[in-house]
Amino acid sequence: MKKILTFCAALLCTQAAVAADFDGSKPLLCSAVTVSECVPGGSCEQVNNSEVGAPDFFRIDVRKKTMTGTAAGAERPSNKIESSGVLGNSLFLQGKASGLEHLPEDSLSWSVSVNQDTGAMVLTASGDQVAFVIFGSCIAP
Secondary structure, eight states, X not given: OHHHXXXXXXXXXXXXXXXXXXXXXXXXXXXXXXXXXXXTTTEEEEEOHHHHTOOSEEEEETTTTEEEEEETTEXXXXXXXXXXXXXXXXXXXXXXXXXXXXXXXXXXXXXXXXXXXXXXXEEEEEETTEEXXXXXXXXXX
């Protein structure tokens, strides 16, 4: 019985530690696994990150209020996290990005959710007549 209680306590502590990794208290490194581009009329198409200028990785630091993308080893300018919070079992972040050469209006608003149990990430971004959905995963290195 003592071994079972010890195992259960260890399991609960591990779950709590994992959830703490994704509550915004630690910097995160997130990878973009699947990127989709959507346009008016309901058509969405899976694309390569480079086709739409999406980074391969995102560094998120809630305490510094920054999200920085990297692609092909080159770091991009940081985006300011304008709002953040935890709701239910997810960390939510929102912000804006400008100076994006591949877009007609060169700006987007974005939102990120990170599941606190698994680190699964969804980033959505929208601009003038275009939206992107990026599914990925985060770790707290």
